[in-house]
Amino acid sequence: MVQYAAPDLDASFAALADRTRRGVLEQLGYAELSITDLAVQFQMTLTGMRKHIGVLEAAGLVVTRKVGRVRTCRIGTERLDEVTAWIDTYRQRWDARFDELDKVVAALEQKEQQDARTRR
């Protein structure tokens, strides 16, 4: 609940800010894939794709394991929960504040009417 120490959020959001990486997450939703599979599909060098996977892995959004010479990637959803949790927390607060503002506006309007009456 306390979001002071949230170093992961930086990494998670940054990882999601790239179209290719979101595409990778999408693809990994259908099947586990090797670095080569992904590099081919996104028309990128192995090294380039490996970097993206590294970013996703560091952000906890992807988990990989190496069997023989091939590294297989699959998604890890826990961090996405953290991301949505952050957003939901603040959206709730914001919505609450908007409601308050509505009340303040209503109160001001009432007071305005009262003042108008006393001025009479």
Add this chain to the structure above:
Amino acid sequence: MVQYAAPDLDASFAALADRTRRGVLEQLGYAELSITDLAVQFQMTLTGMRKHIGVLEAAGLVVTRKVGRVRTCRIGTERLDEVTAWIDTYRQRWDARFDELDKVVAALEQKEQQDARTRR
């Protein structure tokens, strides 16, 4: 539903990937604030804070208006909905896939038992 054309998502996620900017969004949840207010609170130059606000504004997460010489910032929540929508879409798909995998595993186990029986 089609996320091919999602150029905003890049900007939204990137905007949220910075601790200071998330802090700004948090503060704007309590009150509308000027650039100066925010610069003071985050111990940063006016110019620096203005850049952050620019990023948030470009991402549609903050709306500003200038009255006289002071620019006031408030939050705009619509884009956050897009962000959570993207996440929820894929998480649903992923969860569905995990369920499928469970079934496949279960089916394999059944087949294994059958094979064991026929082998008898």
Add this chain to the structure above:
DNA sequence: CTACTACTGAACCATATGGTTCAGTATGCC
């Protein structure tokens, strides 16, 4: 008119990011 305040814009700087190439290393297969 003067002085202060609030912001803006340009220029600069260090570091990070997204990508490449090229040269390994390690595994799998005939």
Add this chain to the structure above:
DNA sequence: GGCATACTGAACCATATGGTTCAGTAGTAG
């Protein structure tokens, strides 16, 4: 063993990012 495959690491490059300073511009107030 010998060759192809799959990845890894270092080096490099262009651009973006997060910040600064400094020099404006434009409201506000006395």
